[in-house]
Structure formats: C-alpha cells, structure tokens
Amino acid sequence: MKYVDEFRNAEIARAVAAEISSVTDPDRHYKLMEVCGGHTHTIYRHGIKDLLPDQIELVHGPGCPVCVLPMGRVDEGIEIAERPEVIFTCFGDMMRVPGSKGNLLEVKAVGADIRMVYSPLDALRIARENPDREVVFYAIGFETTAPSTALTLQRAKKEGLGNFSVFCNHVTIVPPVRALLDSPDLRLDGFIGPGHVSTVIGCRPYEFMPKDYGKPVVVAGFEPLDILQSVLMLMRQIGEGRCEVENQYGRVVLWEGNLQALKSMAEVFELRPYFEWRGLGFIAQSALKLSPAYADFDAELRYSTPGVRVADPKACQCGEVLKGVLKPHECRVFGTACTPDHPLGALMVSSEGACAAYYNFGRKSFEKVEIGSKK
Amino acid sequence: MSESGLPGYCTLDHGGCVVCSDAGIPVHVVSIEGDDALCEDRVGNRAQIAVELVAPVRVGEVLLTHGGVAIGKVTSRGEEDSR
Numbered sequence: 001m002k003y004v005d006e007f008r009n010a011e012i013a014r015a016v017a018a019e020i021s022s023v024t025d026p027d028r029h030y031k032l033m034e035v036c037g038g039h040t041h042t043i044y045r046h047g048i049k050d051l052l053p054d055q056i057e058l059v060h061g062p063g064c065p066v067c068v069l070p071m072g073r074v075d076e077g078i079e080i081a082e083r084p085e086v087i088f089t090c091f092g093d094m095m096r097v098p099g100s101k102g103n104l105l106e107v108k109a110v111g112a113d114i115r116m117v118y119s120p121l122d123a124l125r126i127a128r129e130n131p132d133r134e135v136v137f138y139a140i141g142f143e144t145t146a147p148s149t150a151l152t153l154q155r156a157k158k159e160g161l162g163n164f165s166v167f168c169n170h171v172t173i174v175p176p177v178r179a180l181l182d183s184p185d186l187r188l189d190g191f192i193g194p195g196h197v198s199t200v201i202g203c204r205p206y207e208f209m210p211k212d213y214g215k216p217v218v219v220a221g222f223e224p225l226d227i228l229q230s231v232l233m234l235m236r237q238i239g240e241g242r243c244e245v246e247n248q249y250g251r252v253v254l255w256e257g258n259l260q261a262l263k264s265m266a267e268v269f270e271l272r273p274y275f276e277w278r279g280l281g282f283i284a285q286s287a288l289k290l291s292p293a294y295a296d297f298d299a300e301l302r303y304s305t306p307g308v309r310v311a312d313p314k315a316c317q318c319g320e321v322l323k324g325v326l327k328p329h330e331c332r333v334f335g336t337a338c339t340p341d342h343p344l345g346a347l348m349v350s351s352e353g354a355c356a357a358y359y360n361f362g363r364k365s366f367e368k369v370e371i372g373s374k375k
Numbered sequence: 376m377s378e379s380g381l382p383g384y385c386t387l388d389h390g391g392c393v394v395c396s397d398a399g400i401p402v403h404v405v406s407i408e409g410d411d412a413l414c415e416d417r418v419g420n421r422a423q424i425a426v427e428l429v430a431p432v433r434v435g436e437v438l439l440t441h442g443g444v445a446i447g448k449v450t451s452r453g454e455e456d457s458r
Contacts (some may be wrong), residue, residue, distance in 0.1 A: 014415070038398050038399075041398075091442070119444065120442060120443070147444060147446050148442040148443060148444035151425055151427060151444055196447075199399070199439060200446055250452055252447050252450075258429070258447055260427070260429065260430070319424075
C-alpha cells in the first residue's frame, strides 16, 4: 500500500542507521523516550534497537492506555458488567486485564453478558438490536480513540438511544508527559512524539517541552523507517544544539491537528479535575469524562460507580516500568509469575505494553546478556 | 497475517493493539455510503468505516482509522520531510 510499504525499505533503513551512527558522539549516552506504546511495538517487532548505536537508549513511555489504567477502574467496569440487565462491550484483550478480583473474561465465564467489539460503533449497533437491554461500552484510550467514542455518542444522541451508555476512561497525553518531565527519577535527552495522538491534537501541545524543559520532540509515524528517521532528527537536534518540536509524520499529522475531531471531542467530553494513573499517581486534568450535555449516556452516573482505589499487587512493578525507571525484564516477576498467558500487570496483557513487547519479541534473554556483558 | 509474514500491525484483521484498539490502520476508500465508507486495508480486508471526522472523502484516498472511525488522511503532504 502506498505510504506504508516504502517506509519498510531495508536498504533505506540501513542508510538511515548509518547516518544515525555518524551523528552519535561515541563518548556520550543518549536517552530517548518513545511516549507511545505503538512505537514500542514497532521498535521490538522490527528489531530497530539492534540498528542503533550502543550509546542510544530507548526508554518506553506511558503511552499505553490500558497499562496506565488503575485497577480500581477495572473493578468498577466488572461491577457494571455483572448486572443482569447489562450487555457489557469492550475491546479485545481488555477482557484479560486483571482487576483485584479477576478479569472480565472470568466474569463472562460465570454468566455475565460481555461482548468483544472492534469499534464503539459496534456497541451502538448491539444497543439498537437489543432495545430491552442496557448496553455499556468500556471506553479506553488516548486522543486517538476518544474521537471514535465522541462520534458514537453523537450518533446515539441523534438517534435517541436510551439503552446505551459509556464508561469513560479516556486519558490525555500531555499531562503525564509533563509529570514525567517533573519527575526527579528520570533524565531524558528527547522524545519520540506519539504520531496518532498528534493526528488528532496536532503538534502545538508539545511546544512546552522544548520551551519549558529544554527537551526536543519529534512526532513520529509507526513504520520502521519512521522511527529510525525520528531518532536521526532527534540526534541532529541534540548535536546541533537545537531544541524544538519537529514533525516527521507529515504525511498524516497536521500542525493544528484534526479540527473536526477536536470539535466532536469538545462537545462530548470535558476534563476531569484529576485522574489516577498507574505508576504516576493522581494527575490534574489528565482524563476525560462526559460533558453535562451527554450526562444521560454516562455509565458512571447511571450505575453510580463509587470511584474505588485499589493498590496494585505488591510483586508487580508496572509503575516503575511505566515511568521508564525500570526496563521490563528488570521487574522481579517478569517472565516468571507474570507472562502473557498469566499476566499480573496490564503491561504484560496489552500488545502495546512494554512487557508484552519484550516478552513476545525475545528481548528478555538478549537484554540480560547485554547488561551482563557491560558490567 | 500481512504479506510480510508478521501479524498485521497495520491491517484490519489484527488492528494493532487488541486491548484498546489504539493503533492506526491505513485503509483506502472503496466506496462512500453517507457518513460511512467501505474501506480496504493493505492485504485486502474490508470494513465499514465512519468518515465524518475527515469529511469530505473521495474514493481512492488513504485514511488512518482507529476503532472503526477515520481520524486522519494519509497524503503526500510533508513527504519531503518524511523520507
């Protein structure tokens, strides 16, 4: 397909990798964070790390919306799903994300009507087809999936569907990035910006990163060459002493974003005063809830969810991995008590999760050898 | 599976992250039906995609979709910067 296949050209990838090496200072260590879980996935699937000089370390950021969801929100979803009048709908493996007393798949196994959907619009169709049941959609995701929820709710309102509601867990990307930049744990030299979030919000929201924190940002696409070129653009900025927001993903991302999508989101959502993030704690204005105009479709109001807080399992170190303080294989339960078949933490469930990427693409043994050999 | 032999990160049958659907899939528009369009991914899978947020669309255009909704258009705009 045009715009995809040419960004997987191995010959060009080798040339870009050579250029990255040529602008790398051999006496310096560079720490670059890819904010988005989709980037983590591309990096490991295509072996990009192996093409980069040893001096460049890629750190995985908080950009997987399932991984940052606190356990209490999973439990509240399960409570709604257990109601006999409810058809509960959610995306694929969300069903396997552990809550404190099990996951949605286990609740389904004992009789709850839980259905996997590909799109919130599928949930809307289920509501149309089942007028005597209450259909709830478990909405999750950054500004990439929030527009699809917004559009679905606009259609639901237009159709006057009274048996449809949304349990909203949408989060926004800029506040957690700011929280990371404020964190004393982490020293970063630059950021690979989330390409698909930026399709919606544009590049302007990242301008505070160079301006207030002195960190360069390159908004990047998701093919292997996109990642390599973004690393090169960051390395050039660092080498030339520049610090700005650049857009590598110009074929998709407009500087001002998708104004139609932003308008839909502004109508349907408003910012929550604060929201709890796994590993990062409470962050002000970092998540979305339904606006008063859509209160009739708000599952939190319809089912009076209590807003419980549940601590993560003690053995689980998802929080440290999310902040980039630990690499996935450095977690004490990685690959032993916590595997994709039996995940303890969300990072091992989600295919965008850093732990799942490490596990599925064989980074565990490689990293351990590499770290051992460096010492 | 994509033609590369890897599960298709960029295809409709395995839309990236199956947990949150939070992965963009490029598709091209086959036909337009009101606010929706029949779209096809790089390996020939077809799906009905809502296109209000990127309207107007034309047959043949490449769209970026998330969870059954198009959120952007893929164009040659900025290609010089991106290659």
